[in-house]
Amino acid sequence: MTFYAPNGRVRPVRLSESTRQFAWDSLNQKYGQDALKTMAISMDDLENYESMTKLERYDEAIYRIATQAPIRICPDEKLSGAATLGMAINHRVPATYGGKTVTYSISHLTIDFETVVKYGVNHIRAKAEAALQTHLGTEREPFARSCIHCLNCLDLWHQRYLDALSSMPGYEANYRNLQRVPHQPASNFYEAVQSIWFIFAFNRLCGNWPGVGRLDYLLGDYLEKDLRDGTVTLDEAREILAHFFIKGCEWITGNSNFQNGSGDAQHYQNILLCGIDENGKEVTNQVTYLALDVLEELGISDYPTSVRLNANTDPKLLRRLAEVMRYGGGILAVYGEDTVIDSLTKYGYSLTEARKFANDGCWEVQVPGKTFFAYIPFDSLRVLQEKTLKGYAPDRAFDSFEDLYAAYLVNVQEAVEAIYRDRTSKLLKPNFREHEWQWGEQKPCTVISLFEGGCIESGHSYVEGGPVYNVLSPHIGGLADAVNSLYVIKKLVFDEKKLSFAELMTVLTNNWEGNEPLRQYVIKTYPLYGNDNDEVDAIYARLLNDFSAFCRQLDGRCDYKFPAGVSTFGRQLEWAPFRMASPHGRRAHEVLAGNTSPTPGSDREGATAIIRSYCKADLVNLPTGAALDLKLLPSSVEGEDGLDALVALLQGFVALGGFFMQPDVVDASVLREAQEHPEDYQNLSVRVSGWNARFVTLCKEWQDMVIDQHEKG
Amino acid sequence: MKKDNLISVTEIQRFCMHDGPGVRTTVFLKGCPLRCAWCHNPETQSTAQQILYYPQKCIGCGACVAVCPRGAHRLTEDAHLFDRALCQGCRACVAACCSGALEPSRKEMTVEEILTVVEKDRAFYGALGGITLSGGEPMAQPENALALLRECRRRGIGTAMETCGYFDASYLEALVPLVDLFLWDFKDGNPARHREYTGVDPARIRQNLCRVDALGGVSVLRCIMVKGVNMQEDHYEAIASLWHSLQHCKHVELLPYHAYGGSKMIPLGMEDNGRREWIPSEEDMETAKNILIKKGIRLK
Numbered sequence A: 001m002t003f004y005a006p007n008g009r010v011r012p013v014r015l016s017e018s019t020r021q022f023a024w025d026s027l028n029q030k031y032g033q034d035a036l037k038t039m040a041i042s043m044d045d046l047e048n049y050e051s052m053t054k055l056e057r058y059d060e061a062i063y064r065i066a067t068q069a070p071i072r073i074c075p076d077e078k079l080s081g082a083a084t085l086g087m088a089i090n091h092r093v094p095a096t097y098g099g100k101t102v103t104y105s106i107s108h109l110t111i112d113f114e115t116v117v118k119y120g121v122n123h124i125r126a127k128a129e130a131a132l133q134t135h136l137g138t139e140r141e142p143f144a145r146s147c148i149h150c151l152n153c154l155d156l157w158h159q160r161y162l163d164a165l166s167s168m169p170g171y172e173a174n175y176r177n178l179q180r181v182p183h184q185p186a187s188n189f190y191e192a193v194q195s196i197w198f199i200f201a202f203n204r205l206c207g208n209w210p211g212v213g214r215l216d217y218l219l220g221d222y223l224e225k226d227l228r229d230g231t232v233t234l235d236e237a238r239e240i241l242a243h244f245f246i247k248g249c250e251w252i253t254g255n256s257n258f259q260n261g262s263g264d265a266q267h268y269q270n271i272l273l274c275g276i277d278e279n280g281k282e283v284t285n286q287v288t289y290l291a292l293d294v295l296e297e298l299g300i301s302d303y304p305t306s307v308r309l310n311a312n313t314d315p316k317l318l319r320r321l322a323e324v325m326r327y328g329g330g331i332l333a334v335y336g337e338d339t340v341i342d343s344l345t346k347y348g349y350s351l352t353e354a355r356k357f358a359n360d361g362c363w364e365v366q367v368p369g370k371t372f373f374a375y376i377p378f379d380s381l382r383v384l385q386e387k388t389l390k391g392y393a394p395d396r397a398f399d400s401f402e403d404l405y406a407a408y409l410v411n412v413q414e415a416v417e418a419i420y421r422d423r424t425s426k427l428l429k430p431n432f433r434e435h436e437w438q439w440g441e442q443k444p445c446t447v448i449s450l451f452e453g454g455c456i457e458s459g460h461s462y463v464e465g466g467p468v469y470n471v472l473s474p475h476i477g478g479l480a481d482a483v484n485s486l487y488v489i490k491k492l493v494f495d496e497k498k499l500s501f502a503e504l505m506t507v508l509t510n511n512w513e514g515n516e517p518l519r520q521y522v523i524k525t526y527p528l529y530g531n532d533n534d535e536v537d538a539i540y541a542r543l544l545n546d547f548s549a550f551c552r553q554l555d556g557r558c559d560y561k562f563p564a565g566v567s568t569f570g571r572q573l574e575w576a577p578f579r580m581a582s583p584h585g586r587r588a589h590e591v592l593a594g595n596t597s598p599t600p601g602s603d604r605e606g607a608t609a610i611i612r613s614y615c616k617a618d619l620v621n622l623p624t625g626a627a628l629d630l631k632l633l634p635s636s637v638e639g640e641d642g643l644d645a646l647v648a649l650l651q652g653f654v655a656l657g658g659f660f661m662q663p664d665v666v667d668a669s670v671l672r673e674a675q676e677h678p679e680d681y682q683n684l685s686v687r688v689s690g691w692n693a694r695f696v697t698l699c700k701e702w703q704d705m706v707i708d709q710h711e712k713g
Numbered sequence B: 001m002k003k004d005n006l007i008s009v010t011e012i013q014r015f016c017m018h019d020g021p022g023v024r025t026t027v028f029l030k031g032c033p034l035r036c037a038w039c040h041n042p043e044t045q046s047t048a049q050q051i052l053y054y055p056q057k058c059i060g061c062g063a064c065v066a067v068c069p070r071g072a073h074r075l076t077e078d079a080h081l082f083d084r085a086l087c088q089g090c091r092a093c094v095a096a097c098c099s100g101a102l103e104p105s106r107k108e109m110t111v112e113e114i115l116t117v118v119e120k121d122r123a124f125y126g127a128l129g130g131i132t133l134s135g136g137e138p139m140a141q142p143e144n145a146l147a148l149l150r151e152c153r154r155r156g157i158g159t160a161m162e163t164c165g166y167f168d169a170s171y172l173e174a175l176v177p178l179v180d181l182f183l184w185d186f187k188d189g190n191p192a193r194h195r196e197y198t199g200v201d202p203a204r205i206r207q208n209l210c211r212v213d214a215l216g217g218v219s220v221l222r223c224i225m226v227k228g229v230n231m232q233e234d235h236y237e238a239i240a241s242l243w244h245s246l247q248h249c250k251h252v253e254l255l256p257y258h259a260y261g262g263s264k265m266i267p268l269g270m271e272d273n274g275r276r277e278w279i280p281s282e283e284d285m286e287t288a289k290n291i292l293i294k295k296g297i298r299l300k
């Protein structure tokens, strides 16, 4: 069993053979394939289905899932409960009528595991029963009843596991734990892990994709107490935690979940580690280090894991993080938590709430367990090309850069307003107006609502304004390329007057055809966003400020929050077919920059310059975040020097006010790609002890040699 | 001729991890008194302006042909011919070239201009990182190197210098207090071979290093291992005696020869002189390490 590391680095072995075997099976799709055998529970026998309300259908679906979904108990597993229905892997409630799914499910949130672990599901039931009394006879009564119903379903599913385990030798600990959790407060570390897992698994069984949140924050105190009492050893605790990670791989099937290529995160099952708690005290504890051990040993990337760093983060911890990062695969991402917390408090959250931040399952920031979250992306490059420049109409002309920029801003504002109008029309109750806001009816989602603060009390589901915070975040995409386009127009047309506006429009309409020298000149001459060039970075910072101001103008007009963010995820692929040639030398339909990262191949100055450019914007004005993807070559992080460098990068990122960064130590395969598509990797530098060169300037033989060197590690 | 206050630089590279501790910005100064047969940065040897030509980037637009006052560029049906013997380094073709296929190997920069670049990464230097002067041989421009180092000291930026050690000893007293770490290339302990493969006698290099050490300069010895040339007992013995005579040497680093330097000969219009037979195998390196460890040397 060799757990994959992109760069052939050898992973340490700390876990027991049976745990490693379990991981091996899970990572190699054993359980994912098993789930595909039972895609969903059928509701076809329901005679009155057509006459049932949506909520009644949903309730019936949850009942059938809880009572009929296969029970799975894996060999030697330390935690019980499994999301065994295949359709859930596709983000659907896995129950069908006439072959069609009953309803979609919920993702992009981190649910309230803290209440589950600390107070138990019984506490939630008490809340639900009280709420039902309040809502009796009102419009909210059906939802309040659905809450009780779904808790009953959870109990039924729980009982099925108890029944199965009671007679199975070797699972005594599982049985004992389940007798207590998740209903009662966990009394030790093992129970706490089981409690979180069981509720996580139940939500996933019902088709939802919640994030996990701050695992070390949730579990640290339990482990500390057990270690003090001598009831568990670190090695035992590591095994238990490893099973949590391994069981989270039960949905690996080898199929892509999204056919549209948007590249969204696995199943949004994110974990956050480190950072301060609501009182400002550092959370990092033994659980943090155990989780890092597990990630390092098994290379599990299915829980996209991030760490919250601040100016005071222990250098020892940074070094440990760097060691784990070095295995590659983008296994750990980082938040600059001071910036995040500033941003949230500036936006209006209390300091206590802001300090609790986790994410939505991707990297967008939210207060976990009480936030409805959705983001709506738009392509700012397309806005520039289609709206401001009218598809490069030959009569399009501006007298100055400021004129052009002003016209562009109008279009960006229109795009933001369109998003606001569109969402409002979808969420507002028909016949109501925005200032007298009432949430309109949406698809039922009671199960997830049970674990989102505010829903039970208010009698409103997760998507109908139930949670304490309701956030719709417009996300600007295509940022680097819009900025680079503006910058190059400024230089070429207005500053250097190399050609007229109309001439440039013609060049672009022709997709640079017949203008290769000009295209080359542009590529060679202008350092684009990501090269620490103040002139272009100023346009970047300005555009982000203006965009976030537009969002702020609309914020507060109704019941949902409207904070700004930046993202594309993988949408740069979907957007490519709609994009024309761009002024910074790119041809039509090229796949351009993702998130807040530079245009591919345009970064010539290396990692520190990219971070500097990115940090020049007021990132605090982007309360849901702005992600920077950073690719590092294995050779640059080799040895002790490499670890120092990685630590220095993290510290610099935090010191400069970075928000979120996904560093990735890339595989030598990038070099192969660069060999095949040199145009995309014009400035990839390679370095071998004292020697360095831009890769694409090497002849094939040399390139092969460098690749060979990198593959050897 | 260049003005005194301008520094000849081939390149400034940010985010360097292997030129001293932490994250470093490496400034490659142009000019070197040695001519090592294994040189990995041949473009830094000569002080002259050499135009680098990257055939892969050339799109055959002909702009360089039109502007060159000496007729050094020619385009034929299937090739771009560049006769460097005619070139006088005026850079007209570099400015005209749209694609970046032509680049100057020498840029003239002031201390201030260099420091502006170096300052950019201050947030990443932390307690360890800073500037590394490399080359070429930084001390081939002694006044310039000192001026740069002095300014870094003044601004509190860490300093390291990679050197072949062959320079005017009269600068040592001024130099040593300005450098946190010397990365000292020790190429061959056998004087005859040293002369044959680098073109100079090693005596001065050794004297300079001992003087640096006596003045309290901290150093790391970097020894390139060239199979069939210096991977010999007499060299190992010389490394050992040097190591044992130094008070402030942190460790010895063995760097296996690689043939990559040859790749840079092509843009310079020289023949690729990379010698595959000189590349030591991993076992060769292990053997060398073991020999040196037995001699009581601390290796990195």
Ligand code: SF4
Residues within 6 Å of the ligand: B032, B033, B034, B035, B036, B038, B039, B040, B041, B042, B044, B045, B135, B136, B137, B164
């Ligand atoms: S000392 Fe360094 S730069 Fe000078 S010739 Fe030798 S290897 Fe090249």
Ligand code: SF4
Residues within 6 Å of the ligand: B051, B067, B068, B069, B070, B071, B072, B073, B086, B087, B088, B089, B090, B091, B092, B093, B094
């Ligand atoms: S540098 Fe001047 S002389 Fe040399 S090739 Fe270019 S244009 Fe001709």
Ligand code: SF4
Residues within 6 Å of the ligand: B057, B058, B059, B060, B061, B062, B063, B064, B065, B080, B096, B097, B098, B099, B100, B101, B102
């Ligand atoms: S100017 Fe540049 S691209 Fe044009 S022919 Fe000369 S070297 Fe080639």
